[in-house]
Amino acid sequence: MLTKNENERFTQIGPGTPAGALLRRYWQPACIASELTEEHPKKRVRILGEDVVVFRLPAEPGEDRLRYGCLAEHCAHRGTSLYYGFLEQDGLRCAYHGWKYAPDGRCLEQPFESSPAFKERICQVAYPVEKLGGLLFVYMGPPDKRPLLPRWDVLVREDGERYIEQHPVLDCNWLQPMENTVDPAHLFWLHGHTMRLRGSHAGDIYHRPVKGFYWDVCEWGIMKLEVYDEGHVALDVMPPLVFPNILRICQHIDEAIHFRLPIDDSHTQIFCVILKPAAQKIPQPEDPPVVKLVHKDEEGEFLLDTFPSQDAMAWETQGAVANRPGEHLGSSDRGIILFRKMLSEQIDLVEQGGDPLGLVWDPAQNECISFDDETEWARWERRARETHRQDVLDILQAGISFRQGYVATVGARR
Ligand code: FES
Numbered sequence: 001m002l003t004k005n006e007n008e009r010f011t012q013i014g015p016g017t018p019a020g021a022l023l024r025r026y027w028q029p030a031c032i033a034s035e036l037t038e039e040h041p042k043k044r045v046r047i048l049g050e051d052v053v054v055f056r057l058p059a060e061p062g063e064d065r066l067r068y069g070c071l072a073e074h075c076a077h078r079g080t081s082l083y084y085g086f087l088e089q090d091g092l093r094c095a096y097h098g099w100k101y102a103p104d105g106r107c108l109e110q111p112f113e114s115s116p117a118f119k120e121r122i123c124q125v126a127y128p129v130e131k132l133g134g135l136l137f138v139y140m141g142p143p144d145k146r147p148l149l150p151r152w153d154v155l156v157r158e159d160g161e162r163y164i165e166q167h168p169v170l171d172c173n174w175l176q177p178m179e180n181t182v183d184p185a186h187l188f189w190l191h192g193h194t195m196r197l198r199g200s201h202a203g204d205i206y207h208r209p210v211k212g213f214y215w216d217v218c219e220w221g222i223m224k225l226e227v228y229d230e231g232h233v234a235l236d237v238m239p240p241l242v243f244p245n246i247l248r249i250c251q252h253i254d255e256a257i258h259f260r261l262p263i264d265d266s267h268t269q270i271f272c273v274i275l276k277p278a279a280q281k282i283p284q285p286e287d288p289p290v291v292k293l294v295h296k297d298e299e300g301e302f303l304l305d306t307f308p309s310q311d312a313m314a315w316e317t318q319g320a321v322a323n324r325p326g327e328h329l330g331s332s333d334r335g336i337i338l339f340r341k342m343l344s345e346q347i348d349l350v351e352q353g354g355d356p357l358g359l360v361w362d363p364a365q366n367e368c369i370s371f372d373d374e375t376e377w378a379r380w381e382r383r384a385r386e387t388h389r390q391d392v393l394d395i396l397q398a399g400i401s402f403r404q405g406y407v408a409t410v411g412a413r414r
């Protein structure tokens with residue numbers, strides 16, 4: 001369990017909060033790029049408790065690349081929403097008195113001000129925007145500490161068909177889905193058993209006797225294993241929790257990455273980008289198709305007919321912010337304890353001026369970031385042996401390496 005103060009330290013993410021400062025060191029997905037069209041080139045979004053307007057500018061003459069911007073929603077003059085502003089070639093003009101802002105926040109014009117120097121003192125809060133994998137990402141941290149936007153494999157691979165799943169906004173804090181990411185004990189009942197009761201075999205992979213779970217810190221966050229006992233030891237290796245708010249996962253035969261965007265302290269938006277692998281490279285559209293998920297029926301009851309709807313039920317019914325001072329953690333919750341320890345250490349590190357885990361600085365490393373690295377698998381395996389966990393030793397004695405387990409898991413799903 002956590003104290004009330006610890007719970008608040010992890011879950012409050014607005015400007016000036018410790019967890020907010022940590023999350024602002026990472027690029028966050030603001031919206032789906034194809035939501036911005038010629039007819040509707042602006043969108044209001046709340047990210048990390050801040051209201052912003054994301055917009056696309058008209059292409060420069062002779063250029064076909066779209067340019068994007070993200071400005072604080074309320075005009076620096078007297079606070080009117082820039083969402084209703086006029087888009088021009090070089091920026092966004094407020095509809096109230098016509099102040100115009102460049103995408104980098106500089107005030108370009110103040111039509112009724114006599115002193116040309118006045119606008120030099122005005123700066124609208126602005127955040128850089130980059131498009132990748134069909135999403136628009138923003139960076140809201142200190143400008144001098146801006147890392148590269150990570151090119152996760154699912155976003156950039158060309159050997160498959162990509163699509164985006166947009167979930168309904170979750171009425172709960174970001175930490176609930178993230179703690180679920182290191183909680184494989186939920187798979188048996190919430191997905192396996194629920195699906196079986198509904199006459200579906202979609203959760204059978206998780207509806208098996210469980211021997212144990214194993215977690216470890218890795219380069220990107222936390223890796224996890226689920227060990228099954230069915231007369232022989234079987235191993236399910238899941239790709240890691242990518243710190244601090246990403247789930248990377250194989251969904252049946254597909255490769256997926258789930259971004260859990262903290263909207264504010266009590267709402268979370270999940271965007272999933274999913275790649276259906278193909279045998280060879282295929283032409284990629286400018287924007288992947290989008291599928292909107294539904295979690296509830298007209299009465300507001302959870303449908304529980306899909307994994308995401310089942311997960312949403314579990315997370316939202318924990319409360320807007322889960323009551324961690326009132327919880328009772330057991331041995332199957334060790335992954336959650338490990339994640340909270342990591343979160344606490346990384347918040348401290350950022351407070352001390354350091355760089356948190358998993359930032360990408362090197363363009364050479366950023367061509368395509370995947371998670372099948374033999375050295376890393378071998379390191380995890382060595383560490384697992386050192387912990388003398390019986391369930392893990394059983395696997396290794398059966399002659400299955402972690403990496404073989406990973407390849408077998410992914411292969412079996414294909
Ligand atoms: S409030 Fe925006 S120009 Fe006056």
Ligand SMILES: [Fe+2]
Pocket residue numbers: 180186187190191307311
């Ligand atoms: Fe789940």
